[in-house]
Amino acid sequence: MDFLRRIVKPKTKEDEDFYYDLKDLLNFKPVKLNHYKKAFTHRSLKMVDKKGKPINYERLEFLGDAILGSVIASYLYKESPRGDEGYLTQMRSKVVSRVNLNKLGKDLDLIRFVKSNVSKNQVGDNIHGNIFEALIGAVYLDRGYNYCHQFIYDQVIIPYVDIQKLEGKISSYKGLIIEWCQKTKRKYKFESYEDTGKQTKKHFSVRITIDGQKVAKGRATSKKKAEEMAAKRVYYAFQKEIAKS
Amino acid sequence: MDFLRRIVKPKTKEDEDFYYDLKDLLNFKPVKLNHYKKAFTHRSLKMVDKKGKPINYERLEFLGDAILGSVIASYLYKESPRGDEGYLTQMRSKVVSRVNLNKLGKDLDLIRFVKSNVSKNQVGDNIHGNIFEALIGAVYLDRGYNYCHQFIYDQVIIPYVDIQKLEGKISSYKGLIIEWCQKTKRKYKFESYEDTGKQTKKHFSVRITIDGQKVAKGRATSKKKAEEMAAKRVYYAFQKEIAKS
Numbered sequence: 001m002d003f004l005r006r007i008v009k010p011k012t013k014e015d016e017d018f019y020y021d022l023k024d025l026l027n028f029k030p031v032k033l034n035h036y037k038k039a040f041t042h043r044s045l046k047m048v049d050k051k052g053k054p055i056n057y058e059r060l061e062f063l064g065d066a067i068l069g070s071v072i073a074s075y076l077y078k079e080s081p082r083g084d085e086g087y088l089t090q091m092r093s094k095v096v097s098r099v100n101l102n103k104l105g106k107d108l109d110l111i112r113f114v115k116s117n118v119s120k121n122q123v124g125d126n127i128h129g130n131i132f133e134a135l136i137g138a139v140y141l142d143r144g145y146n147y148c149h150q151f152i153y154d155q156v157i158i159p160y161v162d163i164q165k166l167e168g169k170i171s172s173y174k175g176l177i178i179e180w181c182q183k184t185k186r187k188y189k190f191e192s193y194e195d196t197g198k199q200t201k202k203h204f205s206v207r208i209t210i211d212g213q214k215v216a217k218g219r220a221t222s223k224k225k226a227e228e229m230a231a232k233r234v235y236y237a238f239q240k241e242i243a244k245s
Numbered sequence: 246m247d248f249l250r251r252i253v254k255p256k257t258k259e260d261e262d263f264y265y266d267l268k269d270l271l272n273f274k275p276v277k278l279n280h281y282k283k284a285f286t287h288r289s290l291k292m293v294d295k296k297g298k299p300i301n302y303e304r305l306e307f308l309g310d311a312i313l314g315s316v317i318a319s320y321l322y323k324e325s326p327r328g329d330e331g332y333l334t335q336m337r338s339k340v341v342s343r344v345n346l347n348k349l350g351k352d353l354d355l356i357r358f359v360k361s362n363v364s365k366n367q368v369g370d371n372i373h374g375n376i377f378e379a380l381i382g383a384v385y386l387d388r389g390y391n392y393c394h395q396f397i398y399d400q401v402i403i404p405y406v407d408i409q410k411l412e413g414k415i416s417s418y419k420g421l422i423i424e425w426c427q428k429t430k431r432k433y434k435f436e437s438y439e440d441t442g443k444q445t446k447k448h449f450s451v452r453i454t455i456d457g458q459k460v461a462k463g464r465a466t467s468k469k470k471a472e473e474m475a476a477k478r479v480y481y482a483f484q485k486e487i488a489k490s
Contacts, residue, residue: 067315073311088304149390
């Protein structure tokens with residue numbers, strides 16, 4: 001605890017809980033909790049600082065949107081060496097579309113952290129994407145670009161973004177894995193179980209076993225999503241073998 | 246020279262010249278010259294790699310645009326703590342406007358590096374902004390985000406971007422400095438001289454002396470621009486005194 005205090009100085013039990021929840025979410029230690037608190041403060045709270053300046057996530061959203069755009073641009077530049085400028089621009093629009101960002105925010109269940117004076121049913125769907133962007137802004141201010149980059153890679157690009165799928169080359173990873181196993185006479189098993197943990201929204205985990213060996217796991221808010229996530233991991237693990245088959 | 250070879254391996258005299266010109270421009274050592282060569286290759290050259298993939302600056306332009314956007318967003322976020330999301334978005338549009346980017350590219354005289362099959366008068370004005378963005382993309386790939394950030398700060402934000410001016414609070418730094426000197430009975434002198442160096446485009450330097458002491462210098466493609474740049478540096482050096490007067 002002493003070590004922890006030196007880093008973040010959580011003053012209250014609430015701060016301490018927030019710190020651990022954030023650490024789980026981010027996969028690294030947050031340092032300045034205030035940035036994250038701001039990222040989850042809705043304007044309806046009408047919070048202001050000592051100088052009367054409003055405190056809410058809207059400015060962080062602006063910042064996070066820009067950082068996300070640059071990380072996705074850099075990912076696409078590297079992953080799609082043959083795509084021209086027009087193609088890259090179009091792909092980026094798909095990845096950072098409002099619908100996609102809302103989905104990301106929902107899947108990470110960020111709404112559980114939001115403080116607001118409006119009921120969660122009334123705020124509309126866009127809040128999920130907006131607080132996701134604000135969270136990226138907070139990570140940037142707290143730990144800098146490289147942590148932000150890593151967070152976006154681990155939590156967004158690997159589980160959710162897929163050039164192959166966006167380009168329409170693969171429509172279902174589960175289908176692809178099953179087809180490959182049948183073709184190459186491998187035994188496969190998809191096992192799913194409820195795995196909500198501390199989160200408010202129901203979560204599922206899926207484990208894929210091939211020839212008796214555990215190969216990959218996925219966890220998401222629906223069984224289908226978790227299956228796709230796990231199957232995608234199998235795909236990346238066996239990419240060469242699958243391409244040859 | 247051995248030391249240099251270990252870093253960049255310039256194989257030809259042309260590469261060596263390019264290396265030193267870039268180093269002057271960037272204020273740091275470039276490592277992989279190929280990124281910068283690509284940043285200055287126009288599509289009209291119809292260059293392709295071994296696999297038939299076109300080599301020109303258009304993909305780098307996409308990347309640089311995104312990185313520039315995020316650095317400017319982060320600058321505005323920090324410099325304008327009271328500006329809301331709408332204001333920040335509007336300010337960023339002003340800073341990264343086509344007109345502004347073309348001006349930046351022209352002032353840095355980037356066109357001198359461009360290889361093209363079209364005459365420099367025929368390519369249009371936008372090429373200046375485009376290769377400026379491509380250069381940022383090349384810096385990002387070569388040295389990473391932090392070098393890019395520093396380059397944009399040193400070469401763009403400090404000499405050219407100014408929230409005070411964008412907000413209409415200050416229309417001329419030269420006027421402001423003269424007014425302040427007269428009001429506070431300081432002796433001032435603006436000295437200008439031609440200072441083109443190795444560049445193809447004529448450049449001017451301006452030195453400002455206050456009470457017999459050299460205070461700041463500016464260098465640009467016109468006397469007026471160099472004066473404003475130097476006066477702005479005086480402004481930042483004496484900001485507190487000027488505010489009190």
